[in-house]
Every structure is written in C-alpha cells, then in structure tokens.
Amino acid sequence: METRRKxxxxxxxxxxxxxxxxxxxxxxxxxxxxxxxxxxxxxxxQHRVPxxxxxxxxxxxxxxxxxxxxxxxxxxxxxxxxxxVEDLLPEKRHLIxxxxxxxxxxxxxxxxxxxxxxxxxxxxxxxxxxxxLRKEGDPHRYCRGACAEHTRCGPVVVPxxxxxxxxxxxxxxxxxxAGLPDQEGVRDADFVLYVSALTTERCGQxxxxxxxxxxxxxxxxxxxxxxxxxxxxxxxxxxxxxxIGMLSTVKHEIIHALGFSAGLFAFYHDDDGNxxxxxxxxxxxxxxxxxxLYQWSNKVVDKAVRLWDxxxxxxxxxxxxxxxxxxxxxxARKHFDCPILEGMELENQGGMGxxxxxxxKRLLENEAMTGSHTQNRVFSRITLALMEDTGWxxxxxxxxxxxDWGRDKGCDFVMKSCKFxxxxxxxxxxxxxxxCDTLRSNPLQLTCRQDQKAxxxxxxxxxxxxxxxxxxxxxxxxxxxxxDLPYYGGSVEIADYCPxxxxxxxxxxxxxQRSSDCRIMENQxxxxxxxxxxxxxxxSVCLIQKSAFVMAxxxxxxxxxxxxxxxxxx
Ligand SMILES: *[C@@H]1O[C@H](CO)[C@@H](O)[C@H](O)[C@H]1NC(C)=O
Ligand SMILES: *[C@@H]1O[C@H](CO)[C@@H](O)[C@H](O)[C@H]1NC(C)=O
Ligand SMILES: [Zn+2]
Numbered sequence: 001m002e003t004r005r006k007x008x009x010x011x012x013x014x015x016x017x018x019x020x021x022x023x024x025x026x027x028x029x030x031x032x033x034x035x036x037x038x039x040x041x042x043x044x045x046q047h048r049v050p051x052x053x054x055x056x057x058x059x060x061x062x063x064x065x066x067x068x069x070x071x072x073x074x075x076x077x078x079x080x081x082x083x084x085v086e087d088l089l090p091e092k093r094h095l096i097x098x099x100x101x102x103x104x105x106x107x108x109x110x111x112x113x114x115x116x117x118x119x120x121x122x123x124x125x126x127x128x129x130x131x132x133l134r135k136e137g138d139p140h141r142y143c144r145g146a147c148a149e150h151t152r153c154g155p156v157v158v159p160x161x162x163x164x165x166x167x168x169x170x171x172x173x174x175x176x177x178a179g180l181p182d183q184e185g186v187r188d189a190d191f192v193l194y195v196s197a198l199t200t201e202r203c204g205q206x207x208x209x210x211x212x213x214x215x216x217x218x219x220x221x222x223x224x225x226x227x228x229x230x231x232x233x234x235x236x237x238x239x240x241x242x243x244i245g246m247l248s249t250v251k252h253e254i255i256h257a258l259g260f261s262a263g264l265f266a267f268y269h270d271d272d273g274n275x276x277x278x279x280x281x282x283x284x285x286x287x288x289x290x291x292x293l294y295q296w297s298n299k300v301v302d303k304a305v306r307l308w309d310x311x312x313x314x315x316x317x318x319x320x321x322x323x324x325x326x327x328x329x330x331x332a333r334k335h336f337d338c339p340i341l342e343g344m345e346l347e348n349q350g351g352m353g354x355x356x357x358x359x360x361k362r363l364l365e366n367e368a369m370t371g372s373h374t375q376n377r378v379f380s381r382i383t384l385a386l387m388e389d390t391g392w393x394x395x396x397x398x399x400x401x402x403x404d405w406g407r408d409k410g411c412d413f414v415m416k417s418c419k420f421x422x423x424x425x426x427x428x429x430x431x432x433x434x435x436c437d438t439l440r441s442n443p444l445q446l447t448c449r450q451d452q453k454a455x456x457x458x459x460x461x462x463x464x465x466x467x468x469x470x471x472x473x474x475x476x477x478x479x480x481x482x483x484d485l486p487y488y489g490g491s492v493e494i495a496d497y498c499p500x501x502x503x504x505x506x507x508x509x510x511x512x513q514r515s516s517d518c519r520i521m522e523n524q525x526x527x528x529x530x531x532x533x534x535x536x537x538x539x540s541v542c543l544i545q546k547s548a549f550v551m552a553x554x555x556x557x558x559x560x561x562x563x564x565x566x567x568x569x570x
Contacts, residue, residue, distance in 0.1 A: 056124045107399070113396070
C-alpha cells in the first residue's frame with residue numbers, strides 16, 4: 001500500500017514504534033547500586049487509513065421492522081471475536097475478552113449516542129476484482145464478474161452469516177443476485193467490531209501492539225458500521241502495570257474506527273444531516289490522489305500559518321492543518337482560553353499514519369487522541385466534540401476526562417512556537433511549565449508531572465543530528481557550547497521537539513521493572529533501593545525533595561544519584 005512505502009522511507013521515532021504502550025528504551029543510565037535503565041519514551045500510533053479496495057462505501061441497510069427500539073440511542077457496539085482470539089494462551093484471551101474490550105466498549109457506549117441507529121447490520125460483499133457497478137435506482141452495488149470468496153474487514157474474514165447476498169454483473173450485461181440469499185446479519189447494533197489477534201505482516205514490520213480501522217460505511221450518512229481491531233499477539237502484555245495503558249490504546253484505536261480518521265473527514269455531516277464536503281460522481285467527495293484520501297472541504301479541515309519563533313531571533317512561517325468544525329472550535333477556544341483560535345491543530349509529523357489522524361502533540365500532550373502515548377492519557381471534551389462534529393454521534397460530556405495540559409494558557413501558547421512561550425516566561429522569571437529546559441543528564445534531575453501524580457524528568461536531550469531549523473529553539477543552554485545548540489530539543493518528535501516533563505519507567509536488561517506513577521503500589525522500590533524513603537500507593541503524590549539522599553546500606557556507599565522528587569503519601 002502507498003501509505004506504507006512512504007512510512008518506511010521516513011524513519012521516525014525510536015525503539016518500539018506504536019499503537020502503543022509500553023514505553024521503552026532510550027538512554028542507558030546507571031542507577032544506584034545496580035545497573036538499570038530509565039527511559040521516558042513515547043511510541044507513536046500509525047493509524048493507517050484503509051485504502052480504497054479495503055473499504056466498502058454506501059452499504060445499503062434494509063429498514064428493519066423487528067428492530068428493538070433504541071430509546072436512548074446509546075451507541076451499541078457488537079464485538080465479534082475472531083478465531084485467532086480463541087486460540088491465544090488463556091491469560092491473553094481472558095485479558096482481551098473479559099477485560100480490555102468490555103471495558104473499552106462500555107466507556108464508548110456510555111460516552112456516545114448515535115444519531116441514526118441501525119437495526120441489523122449486514123455487510124456488503126467484496127468483489128473478486130476490485131471492480132463494482134451500481135444500477136440506477138438500485139441501492140446495492142454489483143461486482144463485475146464475481147464476488148470475492150471471502151469478504152474481509154481488515155485482516156479478519158467476515159463470517160458468512162453477516163453478509164448480504166452476492167450481486168454480480170456478467171460480461172453479457174446481465175446483473176442480478178447470485179448464491180446464498182441475504183444472511184441474518186448482526187442484530188441490534190450500530191457498529192460491528194471484529195476483534196482479532198493475528199500475527200500479521202504489519203505486526204512484524206512495524207512492531208505494533210494494536211491497530212484498528214473502519215471497513216464499511218452505511219449509505220445514508222456515511223457512518224462507519226463495521227470495523228476491526230487487531231492485537232499483535234506477541235505484544236499483548238498481561239502485566240498489571242500495563243493494563244491502563246493497553247485499555248486507553250484500545251479505546252483510542254476504536255475511536256479511529258468510529259470516526260477520528262483522515263479517511264473519514266470528507267464524509268462528516270452537519271447537524272442537519274448534510275455532508276460538509278460537496279459530493280460529485282455517484283455521491284462521493286473528490287478523491288485526492290496525492291494524499292490517497294477523499295478530499296475534505298474547508299468546512300472540516302483548513303490550513304493556517306503560524307508565525308514561528310526559532311533560534312537566533314528568527315521567525316518562520318509554520319503551516320498547520322486545523323480541524324475547524326463548530327464544536328471543536330468552541331471547545332478548543334475554551335480549553336486554551338483563546339477566543340481567536342480558528343480550530344484545533346492536527347498532528348503534522350510522524351508520517352502518513354500519525355499526521356492528520358491525531359491532535360497536535362505539542363498542544364494536547366496527554367490527550368488520548370494525540371499520536372503517541374507518553375503519560376496519563378485522558379479523553380477530553382475536545383475529542384468528544386470531534387465525535388459530535390462527525391454528524392454521527394452525540395456525546396455525553398460528563399464522561400470527558402479533565403485535561404490539564406494547555407488549559408487557560410492563552411493564544412501565545414496555542415498559536416506560537418514553544419520557544420516564544422519559554423522565552424516570554426523566562427523574561428518574566430516565571431516557570432516555563434508545561435515545557436521545561438533542564439537537560440537530561442546523569443544523574444537525572446527529577447521533577448513531578450504536571451498533575452503531581454508521577455515522578456518525571458525533562459525530556460530535553462541532544463540528538464545525533466541537527467534538528468530541522470524550524471524546531472531549533474534554544475539560544476543558550478547551561479553548559480552547552482553555542483555551536484551545539486541546533487542538536488538540542490525535546491525527545492518527542494511529534495511534539496515539535498518541544499521539551500516537557502515526562503514520566504518514565506525503569507528497565508533492567510531490557511525488562512520492564514516499574515514505572516514512575518506514584519499511585520501504583522507495584523512501583524514501590526525494593527527496600528534496599530528505596531533511597532528516598534518513598535511510598536507508592538493510591539494516595540501518594542509526587543513531591544519535590546530538598547536534598548539528595550545517601551543510601552547507607554549500599555556496599556559501595558553511593559549516594560542515590562537521581563534525585564529531585566519522589567512519591568510520598570499525600
Ligand atoms: C491534495 O492534497 C494536497 C496536500 O494537502 C493539496 O496540496 C492539493 O491541493 C490537494 N488536491 C486537490 C485536488 O484538492
Ligand atoms: C452522562 O454520563 C453521566 C456519568 O456517567 C451519567 O450520570 C448521565 O446519566 C449520562 N447522561 C446521559 C444523558 O446519558
Ligand atoms: Zn492513533
């Protein structure tokens with residue numbers, strides 16, 4: 001696929017890429033008496049927009065009279081587990097079927113209502129060749145020659161009982177049904193989610209944990225009615241500390257399949273049910289060959305230019321894509337307290353899978369629909385607003401989670417580079433938070449995450465190569481010769497290399513040991529290594545330490561080299 005080649009040609013981030021927990025390795029640092037490594041990391045999500053042949057558009061769903069009345073219009077997601085999930089080791093199967101998916105779907109069903117509920121979903125069959133036809137006055141699509149032997153949704157073969165009858169046009173011009181009649185379909189559902197655990201080529205090549213997308217859109221409103229989520233079996237972790245991260249990954253992925261995808265922008269509708277992008281031949285929006293996507297109108301996404309301060313008192317023009325649908329604009333303005341903000345910026349980095357499919361990481365760092373998992377992921381009002389602005393859902397905003405990052409920071413924060421922000425704050429002798437400007441050094445200088453719930457470290461670091469000019473932000477840094485300044489930036493590329501404090505995890509010989517989240521009891525250090533007399537648990541918070549501790553029991557009598565903050569009972 002096109003997308004893939006482009007992604008491969010553009011090397012990106014480090015380590016394990018992806019959708020996405022757990023965090024992994026970067027620098028090796030010696031800690032205390034035993035060697036271990038501390039790594040703050042982010043792994044980006046490659047939401048691959050499905051290509052034309054993989055998606056069936058305009059699937060005609062029959063009126064269904066036995067439909068159970070869906071009184072409150074709660075979104076009903078019907079999960080179908082593929083055989084591959086049943087074949088997993090019992091621990092992993094249990095995790096997926098009894099915990100991850102039920103919890104993720106329960107959250108989404110509580111959060112979203114659907115505007116046009118469907119009764120029974122029967123999927124349209126794929127064609128043997130990707131050639132299909134439509135007849136005037138007939139809502140079905142016909143395959144030229146023959147239907148495919150199997151209809152797939154992503155990597156999953158759709159069960160026969162979910163399929164409509166095959167319809168074909170033969171070479172003699174005669175069109176009609178062929179083979180088995182319409183099957184029973186999936187009743188009382190608004191969305192069918194096929195969940196698989198297949199070791200696909202993508203799992204191996206991209207080192208992904210999970211990926212998901214839509215595969216069929218209904219005809220009336222273009223709403224996705226079927227999609228898939230594949231978990232790469234080797235990457236599923238049953239470790240308790242990783243559950244929260246896996247759960248938000250699953251929610252994130254399903255949200256891509258339900259609506260947040262650059263492949264769906266051109267299909268969004270307004271509140272009256274009219275498409276936001278004009279339709280042309282056979283009711284489709286125009287296709288943009290260079291993007292490989294249906295081209296959205298400027299009622300959905302628009303371009304803007306930011307005046308962008310960089311190193312050496314220079315300013316560049318920085319082009320951005322903004323999501324500009326009404327509720328997103330309103331929520332973004334409120335969140336940042338910037339009444340002139342035109343829309344919410346979309347990710348501009350990370351390759352075809354990440355850019356445009358996520359919120360800009362620099363601006364919404366730990367929002368769950370940014371392109372990577374760094375820490376403390378939350379689904380905010382802005383993501384709920386986007387889901388409403390698709391025209392397909394209504395959202396219950398009391399299900400939104402509180403997002404602290406960027407809140408009330410104003411237009412200077414949301415419309416300028418982080419250099420502008422850091423410089424202004426320094427001039428006024430104020431904290432540069434939520435950014436930071438302390439070098440990742442040995443020993444680590446520890447601090448606290450913005451919400452005080454985890455120990456954190458500033459991710460400012462030296463890169464092996466100069467950063468692109470538009471991401472060079474520092475005119476000076478303590479102890480760094482000026483000719484080296486172009487090499488310094490935050491470790492997270494998709495945050496435009498802006499440095500910020502990040503939680504991290506400890507690794508020993510590549511094995512995950514513990515994270516720096518104060519509220520997780522399992523993170524309590526071994527008594528012999530508890531240099532800072534820390535206490536982890538549900539009520540603990542991160543506090544700044546006044547001085548370094550000395551670890552007396554340690555044979556070499558080293559003082560604990562990393563200090564600055566720790567977790568204590570609040
Ligand atoms: C296709 O997308 C590219 C990149 O955004 C844009 O420059 C171009 O104008 C688009 N083409 C059409 C026909 O809209
Ligand atoms: C919205 O969610 C809250 C919290 O879960 C719940 O109490 C409330 O009943 C929901 N409102 C609607 C209209 O579903
Ligand atoms: Zn994603």
